Amino acid sequence: MDQMSKPTHMPTLVSTWSFGLRGHRVAWDGLDAGGTSLDAVEASCCAIEADEEIDSVGYGGLPDAQGRVTLDGCIMSSPSRCGSVCCLSTHLHPVRIARAIMEKTSHVMLAGASADAYADQQGEPRAELLSPAARAAYDQWKVDGTIPDQVGDSGRPFDQEGSGRIFLAADEAAWKHHDTVGTLCLDRHGSLAGACSTSGAPFKLPGRVGDSPIIGHGLYVDPDVAAVSVTGSGELVMGCCGSFLAVEAMRRGASPIDALVEVLRRIERQFDLLPSHQVCLVALDAQGASCSATLRPGFRMSVSREGRHEALDPDAVLLPDD
Numbered sequence: 191m192d193q194m195s196k197p198t199h200m201p202t203l204v205s206t207w208s209f210g211l212r213g214h215r216v217a218w219d220g221l222d223a224g225g226t227s228l229d230a231v232e233a234s235c236c237a238i239e240a241d242e243e244i245d246s247v248g249y250g251g252l253p254d255a256q257g258r259v260t261l262d263g264c265i266m267s268s269p270s271r272c273g274s275v276c277c278l279s280t281h282l283h284p285v286r287i288a289r290a291i292m293e294k295t296s297h298v299m300l301a302g303a304s305a306d307a308y309a310d311q312q313g314e315p316r317a318e319l320l321s322p323a324a325r326a327a328y329d330q331w332k333v334d335g336t337i338p339d340q341v342g343d344s345g346r347p348f349d350q351e352g353s354g355r356i357f358l359a360a361d362e363a364a365w366k367h368h369d370t371v372g373t374l375c376l377d378r379h380g381s382l383a384g385a386c387s388t389s390g391a392p393f394k395l396p397g398r399v400g401d402s403p404i405i406g407h408g409l410y411v412d413p414d415v416a417a418v419s420v421t422g423s424g425e426l427v428m429g430c431c432g433s434f435l436a437v438e439a440m441r442r443g444a445s446p447i448d449a450l451v452e453v454l455r456r457i458e459r460q461f462d463l464l465p466s467h468q469v470c471l472v473a474l475d476a477q478g479a480s481c482s483a484t485l486r487p488g489f490r491m492s493v494s495r496e497g498r499h500e501a502l503d504p505d506a507v508l509l510p511d512d
């Protein structure tokens with residue numbers, strides 16, 4: 191069916207972490223005015239990628255073990271319409287480059303220096319990715335293996351609502367590992383889309399790529415069913431194709447929250463979990479219902495709907511006492 195002939199839906203944006211709202215506010219007016227879900231997720235993620243205070247995505251993201259920031263991202267509206275890029279090191283906006291790959295090439299994914307070269311061809315400006323705060327964090331990590339301002343010993347991230355920070359925490363346990371933004375959208379035309387963007391695991395081995403840019407792992411969209419994005423320990427998500435597993439469970443009849451919890455239960459069964467491990471999922475179904483679930487406490491999701499922008503606690507926490 192032509193998307194313009196679908197009935198009107200209530201525009202909705204959903205993102206991982208409360209810092210997602212910073213992107214939603216940038217994307218909202220266009221979406222509310224009838225813009226497409228693809229445009230909205232791209233605009234929202236680009237705003238977050240450019241935000242220096244957010245220490246896990248784009249400029250401001252923590253570098254690898256050699257002090258180099260590398261970025262991964264993807265975008266998707268259906269199994270036949272998706273694009274992805276990984277290990278960018280000279281361009282700031284993986285989601286926009288992933289969209290160009292989706293729309294202008296016959297491929298899904300480009301990697302590394304060749305992906306940066308493709309971005310050059312597309313006229314994407316080159317950018318410095320290492321912020322002063324991220325450089326300072328790297329310098330300290332090189333000296334003593336710690337992240338500045340990290341409090342507590344769980345090594346997990348905590349959402350400090352409004353600050354944009356989850357690693358360089360001022361007063362809550364910061365995450366030694368990583369995080370990411372996953373943004374999902376339903377537009378007035380009833381079309382779902384999603385995008386995902388990350389600087390990956392702080393101080394990772396050079397070349398390491400996590401789940402975020404891989405379709406079916408960090409992001410999956412079935413236009414007739416739901417969109418799901420996953421953040422957290424990418425290596426756990428990659429063990430179970432987390433976003434695909436959740437959408438597929440919904441396609442087979444599970445409720446959105448049951449589908450997300452099924453992914454978490456599978457991860458809990460199949461991995462020896464470390465205290466630093468975290469996995470968080472957000473879902474938006476084709477009717478506009480949204481929810482989130484997380485392995486452990488410390489996560490919040492962003493939801494924008496009917497002109498309201500809210501950070502919400504997860505609907506389910508598998509291990510609430512951890």
Ligand code: SD4
Pocket residue numbers: 367368369370388389390391399400401402408420421422423424425
């Ligand atoms: C990864 N899941 O690279 C991604 C980003 C991240 O928590 O760190 N998310 O593993």
